[in-house]
Structures are given as C-alpha cells and as structure tokens.
Amino acid sequence: MTDNPDLKEYWEARPLPLPSVSIDCVIFGFHANQLKILLLRYKNTDFFALPGGFINQDENLEDAAARVLEERTGLQHIYLEQYYVFGDKNRRFDATHHELMNGSGIMLRPGHFLLNRFISIGYYALIDFSKARPKPDAFSASCEWYDLDTIPTLIFDHDFILQKALHTLRANLDEKLIGLNLLPETFTMNEFQSLYETILGEKIARSNFQRKVLGLHMLKRLDKKITGGAHKAPYLYSFDSKTASKS
Amino acid sequence: MTDNPDLKEYWEARPLPLPSVSIDCVIFGFHANQLKILLLRYKNTDFFALPGGFINQDENLEDAAARVLEERTGLQHIYLEQYYVFGDKNRRFDATHHELMNGSGIMLRPGHFLLNRFISIGYYALIDFSKARPKPDAFSASCEWYDLDTIPTLIFDHDFILQKALHTLRANLDEKLIGLNLLPETFTMNEFQSLYETILGEKIARSNFQRKVLGLHMLKRLDKKITGGAHKAPYLYSFDSKTASKS
DNA sequence: GTATTATTGTCACAAGATGATACAATGACT
DNA sequence: AGTCATTGTATCATCTTGTGACAATAATAC
Numbered sequence: 001m002t003d004n005p006d007l008k009e010y011w012e013a014r015p016l017p018l019p020s021v022s023i024d025c026v027i028f029g030f031h032a033n034q035l036k037i038l039l040l041r042y043k044n045t046d047f048f049a050l051p052g053g054f055i056n057q058d059e060n061l062e063d064a065a066a067r068v069l070e071e072r073t074g075l076q077h078i079y080l081e082q083y084y085v086f087g088d089k090n091r092r093f094d095a096t097h098h099e100l101m102n103g104s105g106i107m108l109r110p111g112h113f114l115l116n117r118f119i120s121i122g123y124y125a126l127i128d129f130s131k132a133r134p135k136p137d138a139f140s141a142s143c144e145w146y147d148l149d150t151i152p153t154l155i156f157d158h159d160f161i162l163q164k165a166l167h168t169l170r171a172n173l174d175e176k177l178i179g180l181n182l183l184p185e186t187f188t189m190n191e192f193q194s195l196y197e198t199i200l201g202e203k204i205a206r207s208n209f210q211r212k213v214l215g216l217h218m219l220k221r222l223d224k225k226i227t228g229g230a231h232k233a234p235y236l237y238s239f240d241s242k243t244a245s246k247s
Numbered sequence: 248m249t250d251n252p253d254l255k256e257y258w259e260a261r262p263l264p265l266p267s268v269s270i271d272c273v274i275f276g277f278h279a280n281q282l283k284i285l286l287l288r289y290k291n292t293d294f295f296a297l298p299g300g301f302i303n304q305d306e307n308l309e310d311a312a313a314r315v316l317e318e319r320t321g322l323q324h325i326y327l328e329q330y331y332v333f334g335d336k337n338r339r340f341d342a343t344h345h346e347l348m349n350g351s352g353i354m355l356r357p358g359h360f361l362l363n364r365f366i367s368i369g370y371y372a373l374i375d376f377s378k379a380r381p382k383p384d385a386f387s388a389s390c391e392w393y394d395l396d397t398i399p400t401l402i403f404d405h406d407f408i409l410q411k412a413l414h415t416l417r418a419n420l421d422e423k424l425i426g427l428n429l430l431p432e433t434f435t436m437n438e439f440q441s442l443y444e445t446i447l448g449e450k451i452a453r454s455n456f457q458r459k460v461l462g463l464h465m466l467k468r469l470d471k472k473i474t475g476g477a478h479k480a481p482y483l484y485s486f487d488s489k490t491a492s493k494s
Numbered sequence: 495g496t497a498t499t500a501t502t503g504t505c506a507c508a509a510g511a512t513g514a515t516a517c518a519a520t521g522a523c524t
Numbered sequence: 525a526g527t528c529a530t531t532g533t534a535t536c537a538t539c540t541t542g543t544g545a546c547a548a549t550a551a552t553a554c
Contacts, residue, residue, distance in 0.1 A: 018267050018364065018366070019266040019267050020265050020266045020267050020268055021267055021268060021366060055334070055366075057336075057364065058336055059336055060334060060335055060336045061332060061334025061335070061366060062334070063336075082331065082332060084329070085308060085329060085332055085368055087302070087307060087308025087309070087368075088307055088308070089304075089305055089306055089307045089310075117265065117304065119265070119268060119302075119308060119368075121332055121334075121366075188531095189531080189532090190530085190531085205512090205513065205514070205515095206530095206531085207513095207514085207515085207531095207532080207533075207534090208512065208513065208514085210531090210532070210533085211512090211533085212511095212512085215511095224520095224521090226521075226522095227521085227522095227530095228521090228522075229521075229522070229529075229530075230521070230522040230523050230527090230528055230529060230530085231520075231521065231522075231528070231529040231530035231531070232519060232520040232521060232529080232530055232531045232532080233520070233521055233522095233530090233531080234530080234531060234532090235531085235532085435502095436502080436503090437501085437502085452541095452542065452543070452544095453502090454503085454504080454505090454542095454543085454544085455541065455542065455543085457502090457503075457504085458504090458541090459540095459541085471550095473550075473551095474501090474550085474551095475550090475551075476500070476501070476550075476551070477498090477499055477500055477501085477550070477551040477552055478499070478500040478501035478502070478549075478550060478551075479500080479501050479502045479503080479548060479549040479550060480501090480502080480549070480550055480551095481501075481502060481503090482502085482503085
C-alpha cells in the first residue's frame, strides 16, 4: 500500500472526536417514482457504506448529523430524525477498517481510535432529490443514489441500520409530513401517491388517497400541469405553509 | 467530607466502561390507579435522579440497560424500550457530580471519567409494580416510587429525559401491549381502563374501551371478582398468551 | 325478605372514516 | 370529430367510533 500524505495529515490533525460514538445517516430521496438512498463507495474497494461520521467534542449530536448531511448533499436545514442506537458489543470492525483505509493509502496503526468498539446513532434524513448535490468524502470514490431494490451489500451492520430506518419511516408515514420533505416545491397528486406507495411497498386506492390528503387541508392547488400526455392534465399542488409545518 | 474507603475501592476497582456513553432508565409501574416512576435519592443530599449506569466494554447496550433494571428492581426479562439519545454538547455536570459523590464521602480527582461529556441513551421500562423490590445503589439513600404528579425536581437533564419517556409511552400506547407489562397477572376492566387513562391523562368512555379491547381478542375472561362493593362484581381478566405477545 | 344502590356487561343508534366502484371532464393524438 | 388515458369527484356499502340506555347483580339498608 502506498502512503497518502495529504489524507494522512488531514486525518492525524483532526482532533479526536467524542470516543465510542459514531453517527450513520440514511438519506432518503425520491425521484422518478422511486425511493432512493445515498451511498458511498470507498476508494479502490467494492465496499459500500452509509454516510457517517463522528461527533466533535463541542458539538451537539444533532448538529453532527446535520454536518454530515451537509457535507454529503450540500443542503442545510434538512429534515433529520434520530431513530435508533446500534450498540452490539461486537460493533468493532478492525479488519474492514484496515481495508477501507488501505484503499486510500492509509495504514492504521495499532491503537488508532477507529479500532475500538463504537455505538452508532442512526439518523434518517428526508431531502429534496432535485436539490441535492451528492459529494464523496475523503475516503470514498463515489457518493450516489441507489434505488431501494438495487442496494448493494453494505459494510459493517449497515444493511441492518438501513432496514431499521426504512421500518421507522413506514411507521411514521401517517404522523409526520414525510411528503413535505421528500417532494419538490410542486408536484402532482400522482407523484404524491407514488411516494406513499413506494415507502409502504403496496398500492393505494387512488380516489381514496386523494380524498384523504385533500381532507387534511395541507395542500394548495395550483395551476394545471400540461404534461404532453394524451389525457386530462393534472393539477399541481404544493404544501400550504399556513397549515403544514416542517416537522 | 470524610473518606469512604469501601465505596472508593469499589469505584476504583471497576474497569472503565465504554467512554462517553451512559444509560438512563425511566421505570414505570402502576399501582392504586396511579402511574408511578422509580427514583433514586443520593446519600446525604436532596438530589433525585433516574436510575442509570454505564456500559461495560463487553456488554450489549440492551444488556446494560437490563442489568441496571435488575439491580434496581430485582426483576429479569423486563419490557425495555430504547427511546432517545440525549446528546447535548453541554451534557457535563462536573459540579453536581462532585456534590453527589461528596454525599458518599468520595472525592472525585481531576480527570475522573465522570467529569467528561456524556451522551445518555434513554430506556423506558414497564414493570409489574407488585413484583418489584426497589433497591438503592451504592450512592443512593433511597430507591422509591413516585406518583407522576409528585415527582421532585431531578438532577442533570433528567426532568427532560423523563418527559420524553412519557411522551413516547403515550405515542406507543395503541401499538404496543403496554397493559401486559404494567398490570398484574389478573385485573379488572376498570383497572385496565384506569391505566390507559392515567397514561393518556384523559378520561375514556367506558363502554367503548371495553368493546375495543375485547375486540382485540387478547384477553381471557376469568372468574368474577368479589369486591365487597355494593354493586355487580366485575370479571377478572388476564392476557391470553396465545394471542398476546410480550413485545 | 324486599327494596335500594353503585357498578358492570351489553346492546342500539348516530356520526364519522374507509374501501370499492362508477362516471363525467379533459388534453393530446389519429 | 372520435378515441384514449388519466384525473377529479360523487356514490354506496362497510367498518369504526362516540354516545347513551338498560338489564344484571353483589352488598347494604330496612
């Protein structure tokens, strides 16, 4: 393995974060009627991972998650929800960490802080796909969206962390205004319904869905959208800021 | 403050736990139509706190919480749910820690592991009040039940941790079988309803409640209970192990 | 013994929410 | 103008929930 002086310096200059604790972020987006998730691939490896990071000594938990989110997507003020802490006693992954860092030309010395047990706090984020500008971190070659049904196998226990996020998202679907955060400013009723269907993994009766969401009085009806399709043009909707709140 | 050699030895011999991470447990019980919470009072102080502890290096998070629970109540296989992580950057309470330990005759030296920032993982537990045998820990003078409406002010951010547990309990009331864990083996419909009413903090229409819970087919009807009251005797019920599961 | 009282188990009806289906409206294409 | 696919809405049946009424009954008062 060749050494990588730049990254090494960056890594070694970094003040040690809060020990034993890491953050993992499941970042959901919605595009082309598909629920998508942002994943990193580590340089010179086939290892895929959820975006994550550590907590600075003088940083709130929530702020650390928001920082990771901004670094990966360029977005601020993102909808973020802490959903579970993963604390298995076997959460130490020395061999994998060595491989990951080797991919960036870094040799982890014995006693390096990564080679310890970590608990990881899971956050899920809902973002407007069209606004995100995914950006890899220093150790990864890519940061890209993956459809839910084509997710590669992930490192560590990230598969489990992802599944748990998905279950939580499903369970929260009715209570939290999930559409508000995943959809663009304006959208059609069909897009809104598709979002719900892909999250739930099942079809919903069209007319009942419309009746229900309109009955909540959180949508404003805008102009019609001229689709170019050989059929009636749908209205565009947006969330009504008077009755719908961000969280 | 006088030194306390026994406790000091115990404390110093203890291998260091997982750094930066603690656990706090909100232990709910139900008795005499009141929702109750188990609190510790530190020796020679007026400081009240939620039972808590640390995670051993080779211990699962969940097991650490179960251990704390067993130490305070004598009960195993308790219903436990992780509900939130409290990670404010200001979660360091040096002055209070000194006072708490002074109460047990212990001087915390500079650099002691308690004098750091901690994140705390909140668990709430539901237990059968009649089976618990509350027991103080090494630093506390008492471990007792408090009615929800007579809770004293708590140390650190424990007031907030308690409120968040209560909100989560309310939100989960319909989905999780909360009665199963808080009630004794057999109970009347009235007791069952009172439990729900105290958790929700509002009255429920009697006949609707009965229709609803019986409709779930999770209760077995047993013999009548002779109360001694001048009225019709209520049936006793228990949870049906065939249709009701612990979690 | 008999009447009284408070509480319990159940039923009946109204109001509201949900599921399933039908149908007219409409933008683009032939 | 006619066809087509999709959209917005109305309708009806079904299920759920809110509200109140009523008979049953264990203890007490007389």
